[in-house]
Amino acid sequence: MQFPHLFSSVTINGMTLKNRAVMPPMGTGYGNPDSTVSDRLVAYLSRRAQGGTGLIITEVCAVDARGKGFPNEIGIWSDAFIPGLARIPEALHLFGAKAALQLHHAGRETFEDAIGTIPEAPSAIPSVILGQPCEAMSLERITQLVEAFASAAGRAKEAGFDAVELHGAHGYLLNQFLSPFSNQRDDKYGGSDESRARFVLEIIAAVRKKVGNDFPVWIRVSADELVRGGYDLSFMQKFAPMMVSAGVDAIHCSVGVYSTPGGLSIASMDTEPGFNLFRARALKDVVHVPVIGVGRINNPELADQAIARGDADLISFGRQHLTDPDFINKVRDGALDDIRWCTACNQGCIERLSFEMKSATCSFNPECGGEHKGQAPKAKPSKRVWVIGAGPAGLSAAMAASARGHKVKVFEKEEKPGGQLLSASQPPHKSAFKDWLIWSLRQLKKSSTPVHCQNLISKEEIKQHMPEAVILACGAYPVTLPIPGLDSEKVVDARDVLTGKVELKSPAVVLGAGYVGMETADYLLSKGIPVTVLEMQAFPPVGKLTAHGYWLHKRIKSAGGRLIFGAQVTCIEAGDVRYRQGDTERMENAAMIVTAMGAKSDNSLEDVLKELSIPYIIVGDAKSPRRVLEAIHEGHRAGGEI
Ligand SMILES: Cc1cc2nc3c(=O)[nH]c(=O)nc-3n(C[C@H](O)[C@H](O)[C@H](O)COP(=O)(O)O)c2cc1C
Ligand code: SF4
Structure with missing residues (x-):
């Protein structure tokens, strides 16, 4: 066996696991509006259990x-929830997985809209990120909530769960009590380290009393808050043995709170894999119970070695489970080439849930969250389907259509398939975007679906071959604003820069500070080229609230890149970029001027399809230029419908 440590069994207070791979808790938004468990949630979790975890x-x-942290968070505050919750362990046990329920109270990290009243917290200090006012809890309320956690654990046991995890991490209520940053009480629950720890220790003791000694209970903690005024790892090293004495059987070692710079609780591609393992190790050094390590780990080798070294006893693979539910079985079977890798882009999962208020999915796995719908039906009759364009939308459409039994051919005008993924995978930390391309081409090869490159489809060819259905995924072409001098030979497109089609020159001016402009600047700076980015808007289009946005700004700044906002470019003259900022005329000298001003859909073949009455669906950037998420999901839907 290739990863013997990962695939060895482990026992936590009598609960024996078949391997040491954990799917950590991930809010999905799949619960029903009344906080009961939905078919969708059961199907999604069951699919992950089927994958071997x-x-x-x-x-x-x-x-x-x-x-509740969001409106349709599932609940366990009354016995009425038990039958619905019982469906989860029942479904997971069918595949030999053990099921733990994460018990949660968001404290101040929620909205009035989600809970219908003002949030409660140790002190009336609003969440730094949400800014939502909150109320300090009374002593009576503290006692009630200690009891609420205990009753919830009792219900989880009754519902058939194998264990419960107390959510003591990520800046939620338990974490808020532990932290001098959010707990400024002057009673026995605030002040010294021991007093701030009291609420959590009382909960652990009450839960233990409720469920008995032989039921596994553990806590998830943020080992270091990584915020000014918060607690640090040395506090957690002192606190961990106290939690074990109070009754926990394991510790799940996460990191960070909502306002931790760079979003390290759900670390983006910008953070090194396994960056948090040293904290798990630090906790293992002070307790004798198993410690679960987590944080940007989807490399089985890294996980196996971490267990072998004794950094952690079990490893959580979070987002990787969203991208590929069969991840663990594929690792076990040595089928690493078939793994669809999580890129840590965060767009489809946590950013959708937190910023777009939509249920979570995965940008690269369009089936994530749709498991309850089952597979798309086989095509009857099987048609000759042409997919025109081999970018993410086209490849996704081709996989879905060929899985249904259509006879699919993919055509790409460029030398290589991949479309925008070819340039999007070039900036620092983004190489994983290419992994999806490699994976999808492998899947198409397995299904004998040809991808013809350097094959620009003309209207005549369509007329000659008359495909029975077409998916138009021709992408988009870059657009520029009508700026005098933009036809200078110094002016190049960002995609050509990123794919190495043009020679790099120093210094560079990038026009546009959207993601393409920012990532191109990051790329050029990583090659040692000084960069100035000029953006028309007064405020950064890429904010610092997302983890990737934060790190992009930080890297560009620390490499000496200049970001200039509210800059109206007026002309390019003899290599100088002239622009107006307010009433002031300014100028930047550049050896290379890179445009990153947006894109326009390419739909030139639509007319002929209409004329010939060939059924067609337009997907991805060809429909309207958007992110990889929309491209892959839309392509998948089209392949399922055509
Ligand atoms: C969409 C999403 C929702 C999450 N919800 C929770 C949650 O409900 N409880 C929790 O403790 N952590 C939550 N997390 C954090 C994960 O459990 C995990 O710690 C994090 O994703 C880092 O692991 P990874 O790098 O393997 O993905 C969530 C993460 C994501 C991506
Ligand atoms: S959306 Fe991005 S970060 Fe989230 S699971 Fe998918 S690939 Fe990973």
């Missing part, structure tokens, strides 16, 4: 209606 910890489950 030893332990699945459900997403947050509120112990009190006032503790």
Whole structure:
């Protein structure tokens, strides 16, 4: 066996796991509006259990209606929830996985809209990120919530769960009590380290009393808050043995809170894989119970070695489970080439959930969250389908259509397939974007679906071959603004820069500070080229609230890149970029001027399809230029419908 440590069994207070791979809790938004468990949630979790994971910890489950972090968070604050929740362990046990329920109270990290009242917290200090006012909890309320956690654990046991995890991490209520940053009480629950720890220790003791000694209970903590005024790893090293004495059987070692710079609780592609393992190790050094390591780990080798070295006893693979539910079985079977890799882009999962208020999915796995719908039906009759364009939308469409039994051919005008993924995978930390391309081409090869490159499809060819259905995925071409001098030979397109089609020159001016412009600047700076980015808008189009946005700004700044906002470019003259900022005329000298001003859909073949009455669907950037998520999901839908 290739990864013997990862695939060895482990026992936590009598619960024996078939391997040491954990799916950590991940909020999905799949619960029903009344906080009960939905078919969608059961199907999604069950699909992950089918993929071979030893332990699945459900997403947050509120112990009190006032503790929900988002409107349809599942709940366990009354016995009425038990039958619905019982469906989860029942489904997971069918595949040999153990099921733990994560017990949660969001404290101040929620909205009035989600809970219908003002949030409660140790002190009336609003969340740094949400800014939502909150109320300090009374002593009576503290006692009630200690009891709420205990009752919830009792219900979880009754529902058939194998264990419960207390959510003590990520800046939620338990974490808020531990932290001098959010707990400024002057009673016995605030002040010294011991007093701030009291609420959590009382909960652990009450839960233990409720479920008995032989039921596994553990806590998830942020080992270091990584915020000014918060607690650090040395506090957690002191606190961890106290939690074990109070009754926990394991510790799940996460990191960070909502306002931790760079979003390290759900670290983006910009953070090194396994960056948090040293903290798991630091906790293992002070406790004798198993420690679960987590944080940007999807490399099985890294996981196996971490267990072998004793950094952690089990490893959580979070987002990787969203991208590929069969990840663990593929690792076990040595089928690493068939793994669809998580890129840590965060767009389809946590950013959709947190910033777009939509249910989570995965940019690269369009089936994530749709498991309850089952597979698309086989095509009857099987048609000759042409997919025109081999970017993410086209490749995704081709996979879905060929899985249904259509006879699919893919055509690409460029030398290589991949479309925008070819340039998008070039900036620093983004090489994983190419992994999806490699994976999708492998899947198409397995299904004998040809991808013809350097094959620009003309109207005549369509007329001659008359495909029975067409998916138009021709992408988009870059557009520029009508700026005098933009036809200078110094002016190049960002995509050509990133794919190495043009020679790099120094210094560079990038026009546009959207993601393409920012990532191109990051790329050029990593090659040692000084960069100035000029953006028309007064505010950065790429904010610092997302983890990737934060790190992009930080890297560009620390490499000496200049970002100039509110810059209206007026002309390019003898290699100088002239622009107006307010009433002031300014100028930047450049050896290379890179345009990153947006794109326009390419739909030139639509007319002929209409004329010939050939059924067609337009997908991805060809429909309207958007992100890889929309391209892959739309392509998949089209392949399922055509
Ligand atoms: C969409 C999403 C929702 C999450 N929800 C929770 C949650 O409900 N409870 C929790 O403790 N952590 C939550 N997390 C954090 C994950 O459990 C995990 O710690 C994090 O994704 C880092 O692991 P990874 O790098 O393997 O993905 C969530 C992460 C994501 C991506
Ligand atoms: S959306 Fe991005 S970060 Fe989230 S699971 Fe998918 S690939 Fe990973």
